[in-house]
Amino acid sequence: MAFIDHIRACNAHDMSRFRPFRTAGQTAGWIHDDFIATLARRSDLFAIQPHAVTLNRELATPEQRSKALDPFLRELKDEGMIKGWRDERYPVTPRWRDEPLMTMERAAIPFFGVRAYGVHINGHVETRPGSNDGLQVWVGKRSRSKPTAPGKLDHLVAGGQSFGVGLMDNVVKECAEEAAIPESLARTARPAGFVSYVMENEEGIRNDVLFVYDLAVPADFVPVNTDGEIEDFYLWPLERVFETLTSGEDFKFNVALVAIDFLVRRGLIPPEDPDYLAIVHGLRLDAAAL
Amino acid sequence: MAFIDHIRACNAHDMSRFRPFRTAGQTAGWIHDDFIATLARRSDLFAIQPHAVTLNRELATPEQRSKALDPFLRELKDEGMIKGWRDERYPVTPRWRDEPLMTMERAAIPFFGVRAYGVHINGHVETRPGSNDGLQVWVGKRSRSKPTAPGKLDHLVAGGQSFGVGLMDNVVKECAEEAAIPESLARTARPAGFVSYVMENEEGIRNDVLFVYDLAVPADFVPVNTDGEIEDFYLWPLERVFETLTSGEDFKFNVALVAIDFLVRRGLIPPEDPDYLAIVHGLRLDAAAL
Numbered sequence: 001m002a003f004i005d006h007i008r009a010c011n012a013h014d015m016s017r018f019r020p021f022r023t024a025g026q027t028a029g030w031i032h033d034d035f036i037a038t039l040a041r042r043s044d045l046f047a048i049q050p051h052a053v054t055l056n057r058e059l060a061t062p063e064q065r066s067k068a069l070d071p072f073l074r075e076l077k078d079e080g081m082i083k084g085w086r087d088e089r090y091p092v093t094p095r096w097r098d099e100p101l102m103t104m105e106r107a108a109i110p111f112f113g114v115r116a117y118g119v120h121i122n123g124h125v126e127t128r129p130g131s132n133d134g135l136q137v138w139v140g141k142r143s144r145s146k147p148t149a150p151g152k153l154d155h156l157v158a159g160g161q162s163f164g165v166g167l168m169d170n171v172v173k174e175c176a177e178e179a180a181i182p183e184s185l186a187r188t189a190r191p192a193g194f195v196s197y198v199m200e201n202e203e204g205i206r207n208d209v210l211f212v213y214d215l216a217v218p219a220d221f222v223p224v225n226t227d228g229e230i231e232d233f234y235l236w237p238l239e240r241v242f243e244t245l246t247s248g249e250d251f252k253f254n255v256a257l258v259a260i261d262f263l264v265r266r267g268l269i270p271p272e273d274p275d276y277l278a279i280v281h282g283l284r285l286d287a288a289a290l
Numbered sequence: 291m292a293f294i295d296h297i298r299a300c301n302a303h304d305m306s307r308f309r310p311f312r313t314a315g316q317t318a319g320w321i322h323d324d325f326i327a328t329l330a331r332r333s334d335l336f337a338i339q340p341h342a343v344t345l346n347r348e349l350a351t352p353e354q355r356s357k358a359l360d361p362f363l364r365e366l367k368d369e370g371m372i373k374g375w376r377d378e379r380y381p382v383t384p385r386w387r388d389e390p391l392m393t394m395e396r397a398a399i400p401f402f403g404v405r406a407y408g409v410h411i412n413g414h415v416e417t418r419p420g421s422n423d424g425l426q427v428w429v430g431k432r433s434r435s436k437p438t439a440p441g442k443l444d445h446l447v448a449g450g451q452s453f454g455v456g457l458m459d460n461v462v463k464e465c466a467e468e469a470a471i472p473e474s475l476a477r478t479a480r481p482a483g484f485v486s487y488v489m490e491n492e493e494g495i496r497n498d499v500l501f502v503y504d505l506a507v508p509a510d511f512v513p514v515n516t517d518g519e520i521e522d523f524y525l526w527p528l529e530r531v532f533e534t535l536t537s538g539e540d541f542k543f544n545v546a547l548v549a550i551d552f553l554v555r556r557g558l559i560p561p562e563d564p565d566y567l568a569i570v571h572g573l574r575l576d577a578a579a580l
Contacts, residue, residue, distance in 0.1 A: 097564040130419030130506060132480075167561055190422075190557035193570050211561045216420060265555055267480035271457055271501045274387040280483050281574050 001248055003263075004275045006256040007282040009249075010197035013205060021112050022054040023065065023101045026094050030113030032204050038081065042072055065102035073108045082107050084147040089163040090116055096209070103163045110203040116160060119171050120258045121189055121213045123156025123179070123223070125235065129216070132266055135238045137259075138223060140178070140230040142252065152252040153244070154230065155259075156215070156223060157181065167191075167211060178230060179223035181215075189213040192265065195257045195283050212258055242268055257283055291538055293553075294565045296546040297572040299539075300487035303495060311402050312344040313355065313391045316384050320403030322494045328371065332362055355392035363398045372397050374437040379453040380406055386499070393453045400493040406450060409461050410548040411479055411503045413446025413469070413513070415525065419506070422556055425528045428513060430468070430520040432542065442542040443534070444520065445549075446505070446513060447471065457481075457501060468520060469513035471505075479503040482555065485547045485573050502548055532558055547573055 021029035031039070031053050039046045039053060045068060047054040059065040066089075076082045085107045091100035092114050109116050127134030138156040142149055159174035161167065168187065175186035192212050199206045223233045236244075241259055244250050251259060261283050263269050269279065311319035321329070321343050329336045329343060335358060337344040349355040356379075366372045375397045381390035382404050399406050417424030428446040432439055449464035451457065458477065465476035482502050489496045513523045526534075531549055534540050541549060551573050553559050559569065 096567045097562070126420055128419070129421070130416055191559075191561045192555050192557060194561065194567065196567075196571075209567065214557075265482050267482060267504075269481075271481045271484065272387070277386050277484065277486075277499065281486075284571050284574070 001246060002275065003245065003260050003269065003273075003279050004282065006245065006249075006251075006253070006260060007197075007279065007285075010199050010253050010257055011282070011285050013198055013200035018113060018205065019050075020052045021114070022052050023092065024055075024057075026101060028055075028092050028094055028101055028112070028114060030205050030207065031111070032113075032200075035111055035204060038076065045069065045072060062100055062102045066104070069102065069104065073105050076111075077107070082111065088160065090114070090160070091163040100163065106160060106162070110201060110206050113205040113207055115207045115209065118158060118160045118208065118210045119167060119174065119213060120155050120195070120210045120255070121157040121171065121175070121215050122192075122258065122262045123181075123215045123217050124238075125219050125221075126216055127219075132238060132268070135266070136235050137238055137241050137262075138179075138217070139234045139236050139241070140223075140225070141232040141234070143229055143231045146229060149252040152255070153250050154252055154255050156217075156233070158210075158255065158258075161211075171213060175215075177227045178225060179233070180226055181217070181221075181223065185217065185221070186215070189215040193261065195254070195261050197254065197257060197285060199253070208254065210254060210258055212261060214262070238263070238266065238268060291536060292565065293535065293550050293559065293563075293569050294572065296535065296539075296541075296543070296550060297487075297569065297575075300489050300543050300547055301572070301575050303488055303490035308403060308495065309340075310342045311404070312342050313382065314345075314347075316391060318345075318382050318384055318391055318402070318404060320495050320497065321401070322403075322490075325401055325494060328366065335359065335362060352390055352392045356394070359392065359394065363395050366401075367397070372401065378450065380404070380450070381453040390453065396450060396452070400491060400496050403495040403497055405497045405499060408448065408450045408498065408500045409457060409464065409503060410445050410485070410500045410545070411447040411461065411465070411505050412482075412548065412552045413505045413507050414528075415509050415511075416506055417509075422528060422558070425556070426525050427528055427531050427552075428469075428507070429524045429526050429531070430513075430515070431522040431524070433519055433521045436519060439542040442545070443540050444542055444545050446507075446523070448500075448545065448548075451501075461503060465505075467517040468515060469523070470516050471507070471511075471513065475507065475511070476505070479505040483551065485544070485551050487544065487547060487575060489543070498544065500544060500548055502551060504552070528553070528556065528558060 017033045018030040020027045021031045077085045088106040089103040090106045092102050093100045123138040125136045140154040144150045157174045157178045172186045175181035196209045307323045308320040310317045311321045367375045378396040379393040380396045382392045383390045413428040415426045430444040432444050434440045447464045447468045462476045465471035486499045
């Protein structure tokens with residue numbers, strides 16, 4: 001399996017079956033044809049047009065929109081359509097750092113194709129700081145009970161970005177929950193870019209931006225999962241990450257992209273690779289639109 | 291001046307005034323309307339159509355194409371249209387690592403809007419390897435006699451990628467010429483991605499991919515320019531690079547992009563910046579097309 005195949009897998013979608021989700025004059029997301037009949041039950045909330053779904057324009061403020069939509073989403077949860085309800089509010093923010101048009105339960109996000117943000121942290125141990133010699137990377141194994149990608153390999157720490165939480169505060173929170181990393185260490189995580197993709201799934205579409213952080217942890221640090229989401233951690237030489245990525249789909253689909261970005265930045269994928277431009281460019285597909 | 295302004299400056303173009311340069315059934319470049327009358331003098335070489343310029347299809351091999359075009363390009367040099375003749379052959383390669391469709395004198399490349407490749411090297415000194423504490427960056431001041439961007443700030447080493455030269459061999463060659471860096475040190479340069487842009491200029495269009503390398507040099511290393519292209523070198527704290535980029539255009543236009551990429555990868559541009567997605571995505575504009 002080539003690196004570019006992981007990128008293609010995360011960007012598999014047929015946009016001809018989606019129409020824009022319009023809110024307050026902006027494209028807030030993308031809605032699949034299969035979800036239209038469900039939305040059509042609520043003509044008080046949604047105007048269904050051939051080329052768009054528009055949220056009722058009379059809902060004039062973010063609060064009004066969020067409050068009007070929420071009972072309907074809970075209905076869909078009770079009917080079993082929206083699975084894995086999290087009680088986490090995500091901002092509906094077509095452009096990063098704009099004021100949200102509203103907030104929405106995390107589990108509903110892919111149905112509306114709303115762009116979601118997250119933080120992914122490459123936890124690594126450097127024998128010779130700055131060098132790849134002896135560089136090791138912490139890899140988590142996701143719990144088999146996770147709704148998404150059970151049993152797949154993961155980063156040391158990763159998490160979604162809820163409404164009203166700062167990025168670094170989220171890094172600190174997730175570091176504590178997922179790997180028992182003390183705050184003083186978590187705050188040394190260094191931003192290093194982002195990865196994005198647009199991936200169709202059975203619910204709709206994942207339209208994700210993952211902010212990437214590198215966190216150098218001491219050689220004697222051992223992560224301990226505290227929220228049950230990770231069942232085991234391994235400390236791997238960077239080369240093993242490379243080999244695992246090129247041999248199959250053991251890594252969770254989007255974790256593979258962040259790991260490939262790390263390999264690019266650390267120089268393990270050579271620019272002589274015929275796919276090099278496609279790989280490096282492909283790690284941030286579609287971000288221009290948002 | 292914001293980081294995004296440097297990216298916009300490198301991507302200023304009006305493609306409505308360009309038409310594809312077709313060679314052997316492929317789009318090999320982009321030709322400005324103002325260059326058409328010159329090409330029309332040679333109907334044996336070029337077929338001028340409203341929406342394309344096509345190189346004579348009877349030129350069946352890369353050698354035939356290169357040989358047929360060269361005397362015409364030398365005519366344009368003698369007429370003073372093509373300036374700064376280098377006697378360097380660039381590959382005409384619409385896709386990285388494909389066999390070239392032909393080779394072309396470097397000075398003619400922007401007239402035909404052919405994608406050009408180069409290597410740019412961030413030379414830095416790390417007080418604490420892997421950390422930004424005390425990190426310093428070598429900055430060159432370009433000779434005032436350079437045809438492009440005279441007197442502007444530059445990288446420790448940068449150079450164009452000629453036909454038939456390997457990337458790392460080019461790194462080694464340019465390191466020796468531009469900064470008297472010994473081969474053993476030059477070979478420790480680590481690839482870290484690429485930067486690309488499409489910038490209209492008075493000759494046509496620069497359609498460039500710059501492969502980015504990081505080179506950690508010892509604290510006692512002092513670069514010496516040997517080819518007259520750099521008149522001075524400075525060792526700056528990384529923060530001074532940041533401040534110089536945000537205060538104006540002292541850096542050469544494309545060096546600014548590679549420096550911004552370095553700041554992103556080292557975490558000096560925070561993801562909380564409202565422009566963050568546009569900056570990180572914008573550093574690699576248009577590469578998908580090639």
